[in-house]
Amino acid sequence: MDFILDETQREIAGLAAEILGREIDFERPPGERGFDEQVWRALGKAGLLGVALPPELGGDGLGLAEVAVLLTELGRAAAPVPALTLAFGLLPLDRLGTPDQRAELLPEIAAGEAVVTAAVHEPSAPLTADPSTRAVADGGRWLLTGVKTSVPSLAAATRVLVPTTAGVFLVDPRADGVTIAGTTMRLDGVAVTEANQVRDRESGEALATLRRYALAGMLALGDGALAGALALTTKHVGQREQFGRPLATFQAVAQQIADVYIASRTVHLAALSAIWRLASGRDPYPDLDIAGYWFAGEAPKALAICHHLHGGLGVDITYPLHRYYAMVKELSVCTSN
The missing domain is CATH 1.10.540.10 (Acyl-CoA dehydrogenase/oxidase, N-terminal domain)
Incomplete structure (x- = not known):
């Protein structure tokens, strides 16, 4: 490629x-x-x-x-x-x-x-391939019951794609039986019809497709967040002086920023390879899983180094590093399936 x-x-x-x-x-x-x-x-x-x-x-x-x-x-x-x-x-x-x-x-x-978002995570089961959320047929409609976690942009959602034991349904988050608490969505007998179900040409196709797009999207977003944190930290150590010298000239600092660079490039190439395979109609596995593994394992450690190199400035909410940290932390949890 x-x-x-x-x-x-x-x-x-x-x-x-x-x-x-x-x-x-x-x-x-x-x-x-x-x-x-x-x-x-x-x-x-x-x-x-x-x-x-x-x-x-x-x-x-x-x-x-x-x-x-x-x-x-x-x-x-x-x-x-x-x-x-x-x-x-x-x-x-x-x-x-x-x-x-x-x-x-x-x-x-x-x-x-x-x-429009998707509820692809369940308690202790990120990107679950075997959803426990039940869909029970009831006189021409379906009743959905279960718990979904870490649903992105849930408070703003117009519709939520909800994987269940009977396929994937579009659910109105304001429907009767839906309870929202932060990014957690609870469904208690939520009624949907066949018109709310997305197409499933083969058993499990809809869920598999949704999981692939979700993981690829999180990797692309996380790739950018890690690159942004690296750029911000590189600029900081190049400008911040200690003992009359820029931090970047100290060997220990140079080694640590090099570690962040290696992590960022590894995540970028792994994500790009997986996304290319999926976009070109090839089997994206095991590339998707490898990219998710690298991001979940390496990105949080790289952000910790960025915080360390910033000193106290890194934990100041008026400084932008915390935005990258929050984004990487959330995505790393959700990609570690």
Whole structure:
């Protein structure tokens, strides 16, 4: 494979970086939905949120590889937006959704108006391949019961893709029987119909597809977050002086920042390989699992080094390092399946 981005992917990365650099204001309080809606809508207006949609739905007909490029830039900027809706919602719906589901939700996601996420984690079972959430047939409908954890952007979600024992369903998080506490979603006899079920051409296909997109999206976002933390720390040790010399000139500091660089490059190449295989229709395993293993094992340790090299400044909430740390910590837990 070629690890170099093609012209289209470079344009996506460049445009995303330009918009994020112009629009992000960490002093601006989040909107009513808990994220920076101004930034998210700016990305939608530029067409970036819809690059993977087919032309008939107003998109560019691209795919996972291009979405991954955008997710990496969102991670690099630690953007306060519901980034994972692209991998947890848009891509699976485009692949698995019925014509009505796609027509209703995909254009709204691409415009930055709707947030669709997925509940792929259960207690002590991240990215579970065997969901314990039950779906019981009841007179032409299904009743869903179970607990989902670490659901990204749950408070802002328009719909949630919920894997169950009978397939994957689109659930309204405001429906009767749904209880939300932070990123945990409890379902107690939530009623859905056949119209809410995504297409499952073969038994287990919908869940397998959803898990693959979710893991690939988390890796792309985490890859960017780790690269952003590395850039921030490299700049700091190059400018901060101790005993009249920049920190970067001390051998111990140089060795530690080199460790972070190696971790970042390893995660990047592993994620890129897995995403390329998935985007090109090849079997993404074991590459996806290897990339998830490396990220879960190495990224948190690399962020700990970044904190150490920043000293007390690294734990100051007015300094941006904590945003990368929080993002990497959450993603590392969810990729360690």
